[in-house]
Amino acid sequence: MDDQTINEMVIKCPVCSIEGVAKSIMKEIEIPHFGKVMETTIKCPSCGFKHSDIITLEQNDPAKYILEINKNNLSIRVVRSQSATVIIPEIGIKVEPGPKSEGYVTNVEGVLTRFESAVKKALNLFEDDESQKNGLDVLNHIKELKDGNENATLIMLDPFGQSNIVSDNVEILEIPEDELRELKTGFSYIEDT
Numbered sequence: 001m002d003d004q005t006i007n008e009m010v011i012k013c014p015v016c017s018i019e020g021v022a023k024s025i026m027k028e029i030e031i032p033h034f035g036k037v038m039e040t041t042i043k044c045p046s047c048g049f050k051h052s053d054i055i056t057l058e059q060n061d062p063a064k065y066i067l068e069i070n071k072n073n074l075s076i077r078v079v080r081s082q083s084a085t086v087i088i089p090e091i092g093i094k095v096e097p098g099p100k101s102e103g104y105v106t107n108v109e110g111v112l113t114r115f116e117s118a119v120k121k122a123l124n125l126f127e128d129d130e131s132q133k134n135g136l137d138v139l140n141h142i143k144e145l146k147d148g149n150e151n152a153t154l155i156m157l158d159p160f161g162q163s164n165i166v167s168d169n170v171e172i173l174e175i176p177e178d179e180l181r182e183l184k185t186g187f188s189y190i191e192d193t
C-alpha cells in the first residue's frame with residue numbers, strides 16, 4: 001500500500017474549537033487491484049479528537065461483500081466507507097454507519113482490532129454482569145480470530161458502493177430492495193446477540 005500525503009493544513013478543531021493546533025491531513029492511498037482512495041484524517045492534540053473519512057474515486061452499485069475470516073485471510077485489504085454496515089454474525093457484532101462512524105482502509109485483522117477497542121470501550125461503560133460477560137466473550141472470539149484459531153464471516157453492506165474487500169475470495173452480492181431499505185444511516189453501536 002502506497003501512501004502519499006497531498007495536503008496538510010492546520011484547522012480550527014471542530015470539537016474544542018481551539019485555533020492553530022488541530023491538523024487535517026489528506027492522503028491518497030493506492031490500493032493494488034482496486035484503485036485510489038482519498039483519506040482525510042483530523043487530529044487535535046489539544047482535546048484528543050481524531051476522525052477519518054475515506055472517499056473512493058470510483059462509484060459502484062450497492063453491494064454486499066462476504067468473506068470468510070480465517071488465518072489465510074487476515075491480511076486482505078478492506079475499504080470501509082462511512083456508509084457501510086459491518087457484521088460478524090457468529091460473534092454478534094454489528095456496526096452501523098452514523099455521524100461518528102469512520103471510513104478507513106485496513107485489512108481484516110485491522111477490522112478485528114477496531115472491534116476489539118470498541119468492545120473494550122463498551123466494557124468500561126456498561127458495568128452490569130450480563131454486558132461484562134457478553135463483552136468478554138466477544139473479546140475472546142476476536143482474539144481467537146486474530147490468532148487464526150477460529151473462522152467466522154465478515155459481511156459488509158454498502159448502499160453507496162464505496163466500500164470493498166479486495167480479494168478473489170470475496171463473494172459480492174446485490175443487496176435486495178427490502179434489505180437496502182432496512183440499512184441504517186443513523187447512529188452506530190455494537191450489538192450483542
Ligand SMILES: [Zn+2]
Nearest residue numbers: 013016044047
Ligand atoms: Zn480539539
